[in-house]
Amino acid sequence: MATALSQMPLAVLDPGGAGATALYIVAFSLFILGVRRGTHPTTAKQGNLIAVAGMAIAVATTLLLDGIGNWGLIVGGLAIGAAVGVIASIRVQMTAMPQMVALYNGVGGGAVALIAWSELRHGISLGEAIPLDTLIPVLFSMVIGSVSFWGSNIAFAKLQGLIPTRPLAVPGQQVVNALLLIGIVAACVSLAIDNGDPSQAIFIAALIAAAVLGNLVVLPIGGADMPVVISLLNAFTGIAAAATGFALDNVALIVAGTLVGSSGTILTMKMATAMNRSVANILFAGFGGAPAGAGGVAEERPVTSIGAQDAAIKLAYADSVVIVPGYGLAVAQAQHAIKEVADELEKRGVGVGYAIHPVAGRMPGHMNVLLAEADVPYEQLREMEEINPEMPRTDVAVVVGANDVVNPAAKNDPDSPIAGMPIIEVDEARQVIVIKRSLSPGFAGIDNDLFYEPNTSMLFADAKQAATEIAAEIGQL
Amino acid sequence: MTEITIFVLAAFVGFEVISKVPTTLHTPLMSQTNAIHGIVMLGGLIVIGHAGDPLEYVIGTIAIAFGTINIVGGFMVTDRILGMFTRKAKPSAPSASRPGADGSDKG
Numbered sequence: 285m286a287t288a289l290s291q292m293p294l295a296v297l298d299p300g301g302a303g304a305t306a307l308y309i310v311a312f313s314l315f316i317l318g319v320r321r322g323t324h325p326t327t328a329k330q331g332n333l334i335a336v337a338g339m340a341i342a343v344a345t346t347l348l349l350d351g352i353g354n355w356g357l358i359v360g361g362l363a364i365g366a367a368v369g370v371i372a373s374i375r376v377q378m379t380a381m382p383q384m385v386a387l388y389n390g391v392g393g394g395a396v397a398l399i400a401w402s403e404l405r406h407g408i409s410l411g412e413a414i415p416l417d418t419l420i421p422v423l424f425s426m427v428i429g430s431v432s433f434w435g436s437n438i439a440f441a442k443l444q445g446l447i448p449t450r451p452l453a454v455p456g457q458q459v460v461n462a463l464l465l466i467g468i469v470a471a472c473v474s475l476a477i478d479n480g481d482p483s484q485a486i487f488i489a490a491l492i493a494a495a496v497l498g499n500l501v502v503l504p505i506g507g508a509d510m511p512v513v514i515s516l517l518n519a520f521t522g523i524a525a526a527a528t529g530f531a532l533d534n535v536a537l538i539v540a541g542t543l544v545g546s547s548g549t550i551l552t553m554k555m556a557t558a559m560n561r562s563v564a565n566i567l568f569a570g571f572g573g574a575p576a577g578a579g580g581v582a583e584e585r586p587v588t589s590i591g592a593q594d595a596a597i598k599l600a601y602a603d604s605v606v607i608v609p610g611y612g613l614a615v616a617q618a619q620h621a622i623k624e625v626a627d628e629l630e631k632r633g634v635g636v637g638y639a640i641h642p643v644a645g646r647m648p649g650h651m652n653v654l655l656a657e658a659d660v661p662y663e664q665l666r667e668m669e670e671i672n673p674e675m676p677r678t679d680v681a682v683v684v685g686a687n688d689v690v691n692p693a694a695k696n697d698p699d700s701p702i703a704g705m706p707i708i709e710v711d712e713a714r715q716v717i718v719i720k721r722s723l724s725p726g727f728a729g730i731d732n733d734l735f736y737e738p739n740t741s742m743l744f745a746d747a748k749q750a751a752t753e754i755a756a757e758i759g760q761l
Numbered sequence: 762m763t764e765i766t767i768f769v770l771a772a773f774v775g776f777e778v779i780s781k782v783p784t785t786l787h788t789p790l791m792s793q794t795n796a797i798h799g800i801v802m803l804g805g806l807i808v809i810g811h812a813g814d815p816l817e818y819v820i821g822t823i824a825i826a827f828g829t830i831n832i833v834g835g836f837m838v839t840d841r842i843l844g845m846f847t848r849k850a851k852p853s854a855p856s857a858s859r860p861g862a863d864g865s866d867k868g
Binding site for chain 2 (some may be wrong): 373378548
C-alpha cells in the first residue's frame with residue numbers, strides 16, 4: 285500500500301530550487317522572529333505562535349518537495365507523533381515540566397540519529413562512494429543524536445525519580461568515557477576513509493558506543509545541575525539537526541538547527557553562571573554528591589524547631605513577610621497552600637512578597653511557573669537582586685523547600701563548593717522560618733549554617749501540609 | 762561553501778537574538794528552541810522517500826514520529842508555560858506597544 289501511495293505525485297517543488305528555498309527562508313525567518321519575541325515577557329506567547337507558523341510552512345514545503353514518498357508511513361508517523369505530543373503536553377503537571385522538556389529533547393536527538401542511519405543505508409545502496417560532505421555530517425549527527433537521546437532519557441529518569449538523583453559515580457569513569465570517545469572517533473574516521481563501502485556494522489557499533497557515552501556522561505551529574513545539562517543537550521540536538529541539514533542539503537534544517545545550537549549554548553552558559561559554575565565543572569566534576577558525606581559538618585548542633593501554630597503567630601504579627609520557594613515546594617505541590625498562607629496574611633495587612641532565586645527549582649523560571657499556576661500576582665514575584673536590599677527590613681523570611689540558594693556559606697565560606705554563588709540573603713531578615721522535611725543537605729550536598737542560626741526556626745514537615753496548617757492557624761487568630 | 766556561510770551567519774543570529782533575556786523566560790525559551798530543533802523531522806520526511814526495505818521504513822517512520830513529538834509537544838508545552846504568565850500579565854503593561862517597534866529594526 286505504501287508503494288502504491290508513494291506514486292501519488294504531490295511533488296511540485298524542486299529541492300534546492302527557488303520555490304522551496306523561498307518558502308524555507310520565510311520559515312526560518314519566522315523562527316528567528318519567534319525566538320526574538322520569546323525573550324520579552326509581553327511578546328513571548330506571540331513569539332511561540334510565530335515559530336509554530338514557521339514550522340507549519342517548513343513541514344508543508346517539505347511535503348511538496350520532489351522525491352517525497354511513502355505517504356502511508358509519513359501520515360502514520362505524523363499521526364502517532366502528534367497524538368503522543370498532544371496527550372503528553374496536556375496531561376503533564378507543571379511540576380514535571382523540566383523532565384518533559386528533557387524527553388522532547390531526547391526524541392529529537394533520537395530522530396537525528398535514526399535519520400543518519402537511514403541516510404547511510406541510502407548512500408550504501410547507491411553503490412557509489414558516499415561524498416565526504418555528506419558522510420561526515422551523517423556520522424557527526426549520528427553520534428551527537430545518540431548521545432543526546434540517551435543523555436536526555438537519563439535526565440528525564442533522574443528528574444522523574446525513576447533513578448536516584450544523586451550523582452552515580454563509577455570508578456575510573458573519566459577514563460572509560462575518554463576511551464569510548466576515542467573509539468567513536470576512530471570508528472567514524474575509519475568509516476570516512478572507507479567511504480566507498482562503509483561498514484554498517486562499524487556504524488552501528490559507534491551508534492551504540494555513543495549511546496553508552498550519553499548514559500555515562502549524565503549519570504554522575506546530580507539533580508541540581510540537570511537544568512544546565514538539559515539545556516546543553518538541547519543545544520547539542522540543535523547542532524546535530526544542523527548537521528543533518530548539511531547531509532541532506534536542506535537549508536531550513538541548517539538554519540533552524542544552528543539557531544537552536546547557538547542560542548541554546550548561550551542559555552546554558554547563562555544558567556551555569558547563575559550557579560557560579562562552569563559548564564565543564566558541571567559535566568566533569570561530579571559535584572553534587574561527592575562532598576556530601578565527607579565535607580559535611582558531622583557534629584550535632586542545636587536547632588530551634590517549631591510547629592505550625594508558632595509559625596502562624598510569627599507570621600500573623602509581622603509587617604512584612606518574604607517567601608522563598610525552592611524545589612521542595614514543587615515536589616510537595618505546595619504552591620496553592622502557600623498562596624493561601626499569603627492570602628490570609630494579606631487579609632491581616634501583612635505585606636507579602638516572593639523572592640525568586642534564578643536557579644531555584646529544577647529550571648530557571650520553574651518557581652515563577654508554579655506560583656503563576658497558583659494565581660500569585662506577577663508583581664509579588666521579586667527577583668533576587670531586587671529583594672536582597674530589602675531583607676534587613678523584612679520581619680520574617682519563610683524558606684519553603686529551598687536550601688542551597690539561601691545558604692550563607694556562599695558568601696561567608698570561601699572554601700565552600702558554592703562559594704560566590706549569589707544567594708537570597710534570608711539570614712539578613714529579623715527572623716527566618718525554614719519549612720523542610722529534615723536537616724538533610726540540598727543538592728549541592730553541603731550543610732547549611734542557616735538552620736543553626738539563633739533567629740532561625742525549623743518547621744520539619746512536608747511543605748504542602750505545613751502551609752495548609754499555617755493558613756488554617758492564621759485564620760483562627 | 763554556501764552552506765558553511767549560512768551556518769556561521771545563523772550561529773551569530775542565535776547568539777545575538779538571545780543575548781538579553783529575563784530569567785523568568787529561560788524555561789519557556791529553552792522549551793521553544795527545543796521544539797524548533799524538532800524540524801529535524803523534515804529529514805525523516807526526506808529519507809523515507811528513498812527508503813528501500815522494511816528496516817528503512819521502520820527507521821523512517823520512527824524518526825518522523827519522534828520528530829513530530831518533539832515539535833508538537835515542545836510548542837504545546839511552551840504555550841502552556843507562557844499561558845500561565847500572560848493570564849496574569851502585569852495590568853499596567855506600558856511596554857506592550859514597544860516590542861513591535863524595537864523588534865523591527867533588529868529583524
